[in-house]
Amino acid sequence: MEQSVIGTETEEARLIERAVSLDGNAFGRLYDMYVDRVYRHIYYRVGKVMDAEDLTQQTFLKAWQAIDRYKKTKSPFLAWLMTISHNLVIDFYRTRKDRAYVDAEIIVDETGPGPEQVIEARFEQQQVRRAILRLPKDQQHVILLRFSEGFRNAEIASILGKSEGAVRVILHRGLVALRRVLEKEEGQC
Numbered sequence: 001m002e003q004s005v006i007g008t009e010t011e012e013a014r015l016i017e018r019a020v021s022l023d024g025n026a027f028g029r030l031y032d033m034y035v036d037r038v039y040r041h042i043y044y045r046v047g048k049v050m051d052a053e054d055l056t057q058q059t060f061l062k063a064w065q066a067i068d069r070y071k072k073t074k075s076p077f078l079a080w081l082m083t084i085s086h087n088l089v090i091d092f093y094r095t096r097k098d099r100a101y102v103d104a105e106i107i108v109d110e111t112g113p114g115p116e117q118v119i120e121a122r123f124e125q126q127q128v129r130r131a132i133l134r135l136p137k138d139q140q141h142v143i144l145l146r147f148s149e150g151f152r153n154a155e156i157a158s159i160l161g162k163s164e165g166a167v168r169v170i171l172h173r174g175l176v177a178l179r180r181v182l183e184k185e186e187g188q189c
Contacts, residue, residue: 045089059085131181139174
């Protein structure tokens, strides 16, 4: 298993090196590797399929336009893409009059045991999503990057341009606030 991870990292490094040299095929392979994660992250932030598709396309277009300036640092290539997508989502909401997130349907894997469990899971996901969207923007973003995308605190710090300690504080405060929101909603039911 370790060899496949190392092989993937080596393959990614070679693809990045070729893409930096403006090899469109290499960049296309990087696109294939990361498009789903970038799309999922953006979709969770904007809530509409069309908007998420457009912003995902813009993310990769901007990445291609800047690929010759990409420098391998402590952050992985995916973190660089997430930074671009984060900035585009911010711009997206700046240009809109309605800056509130849209309550969107979250897709649930329906291969579960039965319709009752699927409906319950969908309801819980919607409830958690609405609760997350009530948090301050920095807490939303850190929680989504950590738990939806699986980034470590150091990677989140790199994406957001913050210290790792600041990310830990934002995450802790966000989880405390999230618990309060969910408990308050549960008490209202």
